[in-house]
Amino acid sequence: MAKKNISKSLERVVAETAMLAGETMLIAGAEISRVEDTMNRILNYSKCESHTAFVLATGITLTLDSDEGLITMSKRVPDRTTNINRIYLINNVSRALSVGKIDIYEAYAEIRKIREIRQFGGVLYGLSFVGVALFFTMMLGGDFMDCMAAGVAGLAMAITQWILMPFGFNSFFLNMISTLSMAVTAVSFQRFVLPNINIDLVIIGGIMPIVPGVVFTTAMRDTLNGDYTAGVSRMLETGVTAFAVAVGVALAYVIL
């Protein structure tokens, strides 16, 4: 449980908790309406008459009309990842808060903890690239050798991401380079080791970890909920990622 800070009013703590929850969810890639719902649920705890959480794809603003005057906070959120577990957990915390199971200080401490949660270690994360590539090729009808080649290509992609991640490349460049290394691995596999593999299936399986399915789905749901700004910016993100994948594959064919 968080220690109570006497100098801060309850309203202030509520606003900070809501902001923290919203920021964490937005970074984890939640739909805008879900972020706003959760923040409003937390803001409701303050019993203030009027409060608003306004969330864009790249930033959050909230206003709470408390007895001591308006509290307004805004925050820019440039990071973008996908972590459904955190969205799920924070959603649960906000529901527990609104039915009175926990108080706001406990909720704040919980959310601080959730921000750091990772279910799976780095090795498993890397292996999931191999798994997606390998079984995707199997799903599309590749035979045993195709699947193995796709697994190796997926491994190349995972290793590239692991090497490049600490340098702080932007996502376009990161996606492009890792697709490139994946495709180079796959194509050289076909040229030098196994000439009989179906290179199309191997590369399609290999790009699957990066192809923007997640953002696309979220973009569609945002658009439908009337969050057009978020819908458009996520649609653009989808297009940019797809373009990065296409450029990566194309470069591999140009090189080899």
Place this chain on the structure above:
Amino acid sequence: MLFKIIGAFIAVVAFCIMIELPKKYMVQAGLTGMIGWGVYLLVDIIGHRVEIDALISALCIATMSHILARVLKAPVSNFLIPGILPIVPGGSIYRCAYAFINESSYLSTYMNETLKIAGSIALAIFFVDSVFKLHLPKRKN
């Protein structure tokens, strides 16, 4: 066919690790993706039109996600995002890039295909989300 469907299940579960899906929902998400892919393959046998395949299979996936979300009391996206994965037009994106590099005249065909599949998925998500938001009108006495 059996191998393809099993492959879809494991691929979706592996993808769940990547997007950090809560552990307890992984099997259900995998099943959603697997059934979606099964439907895709079945529809593909009847008529060879990728956009129809994607549309019908996305409709099934979205409906299933909404039902699972209500039964298990979890957000819809827990099942929808991994479930959609098998029908995301990764193959078409690849073929676009390939055609572009080889200056093939199929480029516009594949570009078209990508947009059609993406549009079908969007339409299916729109439709099912809207249907599940319906409620009986509240009448004032």
